[in-house]
Amino acid sequence: MNTIYLNEEQLSVDEFNSVCQQSLQQQAFPLAQGAERNVLIYQADSLISAAHDDRQAVLSELHRALSSGPGVFVVKGLYRDLAAVDRSSQIFEEILRDEAASGGGGDHFAKAGSNGRIWNALQKVAERDADAFIDYYANPLLALICESWVGPGYEITAQVNQVRPGGKAQQPHRDYHLGFQSNDVVARFPLPLQILSQYLTLQGAVAHSEMPLESGPTQLLPFSHQYQGGYLAWRQPAFIEYFQQHAIQLPLSKGDGLFFNPALFHAAGNNTTADHIRTANLLQVSSSFGKTMEKVNHVKVLLSLYPALRQRQLETEQRNAVIAAAAEGYSFPTNLDTDPPLGGLVPQTQQALLLQALKEEWTEVHFDQQLSEHVRKRQA
Ligand SMILES: [Fe+2]
Structure with missing residues (x-):
């Protein structure tokens, strides 16, 4: 049997059934409040406090829930x-x-x-x-x-x-x-x-x-x-x-x-x-290693958000969450002739540019110029 290329004749509902009939080992997910019909249920508040103690433990458990676990979880009260x-x-x-x-x-x-x-x-x-x-x-x-x-x-x-x-x-x-x-x-x-x-x-x-x-x-x-x-x-x-x-x-x-x-x-x-x-x-x-299904114009997003973002008093974690949602987070693909690595191994990301702008309190005009320059030098 070819294990690199599958064809439809190799599919089996019996095998599918044995995969789907696994029982959830709930003790492997200690942060969950419980499980309903094989779906892990988390409470937002307990995840937040667990993350204050050990962020990596929370990341690991949620990752396992989606891989070796049932592949699905609910977070109650994600938005308080x-x-x-x-x-x-x-x-x-x-x-x-x-x-x-x-x-x-x-x-x-x-x-x-x-x-x-x-x-x-x-x-x-x-x-x-x-x-x-x-x-x-x-x-x-x-x-x-x-x-x-x-x-x-x-x-x-x-x-x-x-x-x-x-x-x-x-x-x-x-x-x-x-x-x-x-x-x-x-x-x-x-x-x-x-x-x-x-x-x-x-x-x-x-x-x-x-x-x-x-x-x-x-x-x-x-x-x-x-x-x-x-x-x-x-x-x-x-x-x-x-x-x-x-x-x-x-x-x-x-x-x-x-x-x-x-x-x-x-x-x-x-x-x-x-x-x-x-x-x-x-x-x-x-993932930054993947391609999104939709094209988002992050320059338009950032120009729309920046004036309001400058005015807002957000906690660091909140600010970082907004930056992660609004700006591109990966250095590549780029033009390495015109966008060489900055100090480290990778050219500056759009997220890093936005963070710098907020920390250094750039004006809207200056941010607009720098963002345009960032786009220009990354073009081939
Ligand atoms: Fe779907």
Whole structure:
């Protein structure tokens, strides 16, 4: 059997079943408050205080939860400040209204009308309301969760998903990267690369509304990320049927966060309520070693945010979390003729430039000039 290239004949629902039937060893996750239906449940407050004592222990446990663990966890109360969530929700509504009026904002994944979608919500919110962006991303626990899976220098993209009453469930699938490719393309990637690809992205969802079961929170199949042939398997009827029999759902409250390995089989659920709109801000967090699915214009984001960011009195951790969400965190690719390493081994990142600007209290004009120069010298 070729162990480097898989084909569909090698897939087995029996093997998939034994992967998915693992029982959760909860003692391996001492920081969790508990587990529901094989999903680890964390309380934001206890993660924050544990991180004060030993940040690396928290990073390690969350990483294991997404790899050798069930591949999914919930953080209750990720946003203690629900005003920050509501303020962003208000901007989402404005954007949805404006995009609907101009005929844009389509969703490839749902029937028109049953769903609202905002692509690149990260940039759009920054451009509309800098303070709302800052309030939302000045969340050190969110930053810690991102780092736990994809390491430092990550890039966040955000897509708002709104499922209205009557909105239909999705088919089960895996997510970006390879979850967006046809089987022909997937099969050309050596299996080690297929497995590696899950480490390049973290899937997150922040609940912007209450999400009772009848509103259709994400259906999840714990441990399914560990099935190596999964990228070729999820379109097959036998695997879809297995998913439909075994997937679980958990209700979420506004401000809770759900995070999962992008290789986990999952699907949005049916919204069977008469009047409840389910709204989530989907966060797709890319490792600096990966490519994001969406292009974010970080220069526009930074020029929109900088005047407000200069005025704000944020704690160091909060400020760093905003910088991580707003600016690019990796030195490459660049033009090494014009953007040589600074002192160390790598050229200055956009995040480092922004931090320097804030520490040295640059004016807006000076920041604008320096940012333009940073972009110019990195071009080939
Ligand atoms: Fe998905």
